[in-house]
Amino acid sequence: MSLRRHLVTALLPAILLGIAPATAPATAQTAGTPPAHASATTPESPVASSGEEREADITLRYGTDGRIRSAKVTRPGAGYVKVHFSAFRLLPGDRVTVADPAGREVHTYYGDPTRGGNAGGSGHTEHGGPGFAALSIDGDTAVVTLHARTARRDAGRLAREGYGVRVDRFWRGFTADEAAARSRALTVCGTDARRDVVCYRDSHPIEYARANAVGQQLLNGLGSCTVWKVGNTNRLLTNNHCMENAADLRASEFKFGNDCATCGGNDPRPGTKVGPGEFLKTSGLNALDYTLFSVADPAAIQQYGTLYIEPREPIAGERIYIPGHGDIKPKRLSLYEDDQGGATCKIDIVSSGVNTGYRCDSSGGNSGSPVLSASSHKVIALHHLGGCPNWGTRITLVYNEIAALIDNTPPTGGDDFSVAVSPSSGSTAPGGVLTASVSTVTTGGQPQNLTLSVSGLPAGASASLNPATVRSGASSTLAISTGAQTPPGTYPLTVSAAGSTGTRTTGYTLSVGSTSVCPGYETTKTGTISTQEQYQPDGRYYQTTVSGPHRACLKGPATGDFDLYLQKWNGATWAVVARSTTPSSDENLTYTGSAGIYRYRIHAYSGTGSYTLGYDAP
Numbered sequence: 001m002s003l004r005r006h007l008v009t010a011l012l013p014a015i016l017l018g019i020a021p022a023t024a025p026a027t028a029q030t031a032g033t034p035p036a037h038a039s040a041t042t043p044e045s046p047v048a049s050s051g052e053e054r055e056a057d058i059t060l061r062y063g064t065d066g067r068i069r070s071a072k073v074t075r076p077g078a079g080y081v082k083v084h085f086s087a088f089r090l091l092p093g094d095r096v097t098v099a100d101p102a103g104r105e106v107h108t109y110y111g112d113p114t115r116g117g118n119a120g121g122s123g124h125t126e127h128g129g130p131g132f133a134a135l136s137i138d139g140d141t142a143v144v145t146l147h148a149r150t151a152r153r154d155a156g157r158l159a160r161e162g163y164g165v166r167v168d169r170f171w172r173g174f175t176a177d178e179a180a181a182r183s184r185a186l187t188v189c190g191t192d193a194r195r196d197v198v199c200y201r202d203s204h205p206i207e208y209a210r211a212n213a214v215g216q217q218l219l220n221g222l223g224s225c226t227v228w229k230v231g232n233t234n235r236l237l238t239n240n241h242c243m244e245n246a247a248d249l250r251a252s253e254f255k256f257g258n259d260c261a262t263c264g265g266n267d268p269r270p271g272t273k274v275g276p277g278e279f280l281k282t283s284g285l286n287a288l289d290y291t292l293f294s295v296a297d298p299a300a301i302q303q304y305g306t307l308y309i310e311p312r313e314p315i316a317g318e319r320i321y322i323p324g325h326g327d328i329k330p331k332r333l334s335l336y337e338d339d340q341g342g343a344t345c346k347i348d349i350v351s352s353g354v355n356t357g358y359r360c361d362s363s364g365g366n367s368g369s370p371v372l373s374a375s376s377h378k379v380i381a382l383h384h385l386g387g388c389p390n391w392g393t394r395i396t397l398v399y400n401e402i403a404a405l406i407d408n409t410p411p412t413g414g415d416d417f418s419v420a421v422s423p424s425s426g427s428t429a430p431g432g433v434l435t436a437s438v439s440t441v442t443t444g445g446q447p448q449n450l451t452l453s454v455s456g457l458p459a460g461a462s463a464s465l466n467p468a469t470v471r472s473g474a475s476s477t478l479a480i481s482t483g484a485q486t487p488p489g490t491y492p493l494t495v496s497a498a499g500s501t502g503t504r505t506t507g508y509t510l511s512v513g514s515t516s517v518c519p520g521y522e523t524t525k526t527g528t529i530s531t532q533e534q535y536q537p538d539g540r541y542y543q544t545t546v547s548g549p550h551r552a553c554l555k556g557p558a559t560g561d562f563d564l565y566l567q568k569w570n571g572a573t574w575a576v577v578a579r580s581t582t583p584s585s586d587e588n589l590t591y592t593g594s595a596g597i598y599r600y601r602i603h604a605y606s607g608t609g610s611y612t613l614g615y616d617a618p
Contacts, residue, residue, distance in 0.1 A: 012249055027316050030354055047242055049223055060146040060164070066576065069143065081171070081173075082170060083134050084134075085132055085165055087111040087131065089165070098142055100139050102530075103608075107123075113132055122275075123273065133171075146164065161450055164469065173346050179327070186555075188361045189361060191338040191339065194326065196262075196331075197211045198259060198260055205442075206442070211331060212257075214324060214370065220252070225368045226325045226368040228307055228370045229304065229305070229370055231603050233310075234295065237292055240283055240287075241285045245279065247280070254275075254277050255271045257304060258271045274297045275295065276296030277298075280405055289382070302420075303439050305441040307379050309408050310376050316350050318346060320346060320380070320381075322360050324362065344374075345359070355392060367384055368384070381395050411444045415442075415500070416501060417442050417497065417499055419442050419450075419505070420441075420476065424506075426508075427560055428609040429557055429612065431483065447473050452497055456487065459483075461481065461491075466479070486511050490511050495508055520614075521551070521552075522617070523617075529562070536599065540599070544593075547618060552590075552600060556585025556602075556607075556610075562600075564601070566579070578591035595618075
């Protein structure tokens with residue numbers, strides 16, 4: 001279903017379903033019929049429009065002169081870029097990556113996943129025609145790169161046989177100004193009291209921790225809703241008007257951890273994206289308006305915890321809170337009705353049709369948000385309509401239909417937490433530095449203070465955690481520094497979090513490359529690649545005035561694959577005149593050339609880390 005049709009067909013039933021009258025008594029117990037429409041109120045847009053589709057014509061083929069082919073898809077200021085492949089055919093062992101320019105977010109594809117050819121690759125989405133789309137890239141630029149194991153002398157034949165990839169279209173997220181202009185806060189009741197989730201980390205630690213399990217849905221590259229993990233297995237919930245059928249699920253990706261790092265900072269964390277899984281059960285907008293589904297890689301989002309359903313009727317006046325992605329923004333919490341520290345969100349209308357009513361602020365994109373009871377911190381409603389009061393399907397009605405499909409039993413034993421490290425491994429040369437994020441989640445009971453530590457470091461290495469003490473639900477930055485004399489090898493480290501109820505651990509694999517450098521060369525340069533490539537000397541070039549031999553030696557991380565290219569300026573561009581592209585990070589090359597301007601390109605075919613380059617010039 002196209003997004004435009006999805007919006008129209010979902011909105012019309014919402015208008016027909018309408019909203020309960022604002023004058024309805026707080027203890028009304030109307031059953032079995034939808035609330036009557038009130039002309040003075042307006043329902044929020046069911047699916048928040050977050051971007052637009054654009055055509056493209058980008059083809060990457062195998063080449064005779066190198067292993068890498070890249071192209072950029074960019075729209076200045078875009079919130080995200082999501083590319084669609086209409087053709088995708090690779091030779092065994094090759095891959096395509098879709099990444100941001102800095103290489104912080106990378107999605108990898110080894111073949112066409114719609115044909116079963118992407119084992120071990122990243123998630124994807126499908127959009128009703130041939131081909132597939134990669135998971136989106138945050139920001140305004142996506143770099144699409146074809147990585148071949150070797151240059152192909154038969155590149156022409158491979159092109160004729162259809163090898164390579166083609167991007168025929170892409171979706172780009174609205175700029176900040178465009179999103180603000182399209183924002184329709186129709187369900188903000190009075191003053192918008194929503195704040196970034198992190199604003200409540202210290203004042204409301206349980207509410208902050210529970211919000212971890214809430215993510216954002218990107219539907220068909222164009223629309224945004226809110227989803228949340230429910231129970232102990234791979235199950236998630238949202239509205240039916242956000243996901244009507246299996247085709248909508250196949251066209252959806254999901255992002256967790258899309259939270260600002262600082263209160264009001266507009267600095268969202270990288271988060272974790274996963275593709276669609278199985279469509280399990282749904283109820284239409286004119287009924288209970290829910291969809292239960294799974295994702296393709298549940299382990300990737302396990303660190304964010306889960307929510308549990310409290311299958312009971314809401315209570316008039318009980319305090320509630322709502323985490324969600326209204327206005328396509330990083331996750332915010334609705335705790336207060338108007339002013340911070342003023343009236344808290346509460347149940348105003350216990351029952352009207354299938355709904356319960358409240359004046360907790362929401363907006364387009366909040367569809368699918370969980371409404372949690374502040375007494376139990378469990379879900380009592382599924383937000384889906386607005387109009388001040390706003391409306392959520394009473395979750396006990398949903399639970400009656402999905403109870404057999406979920407595990408809604410919270411863990412026993414009281415307070416508990418988990419700890420995870422991302423990424424879970426890294427490689428560097430001696431003297432290098434690696435960083436990773438240590439995240440914690442409150443998995444049961446109350447949040448608790450945790451002391452973080454690292455063990456298993458090799459000789460000459462040290463580690464720091466900033467901060468070293470966190471409240472469960474918060475994160476820390478791990479920095480590992482290796483010394484010049486740290487022995488090469490692979491070291492399994494243990495990251496521990498010690499709390500009042502015990503200690504939880506997770507693993508990090510540290511790989512230290514060879515300590516040998518390139519001896520006997522006139523010039524030695526060092527660097528660390530955290531993106532894809534660097535140029536030496538020092539990002540510039542060197543010039544020779546005579547002909548003669550150029551010799552070079554590259555030593556990189558033991559677990560990576562770095563390649564070395566010698567380039568010469570021909571008056572118009574840099575031409576590759578020599579290369580060394582073995583499957584390791586240790587490369588050597590020799591080239592005899594005429595006088596001119598030269599530079600070395602160090603390319604990270606895989607992995608990141610520190611390197612040493614030694615070279616002689618005529």
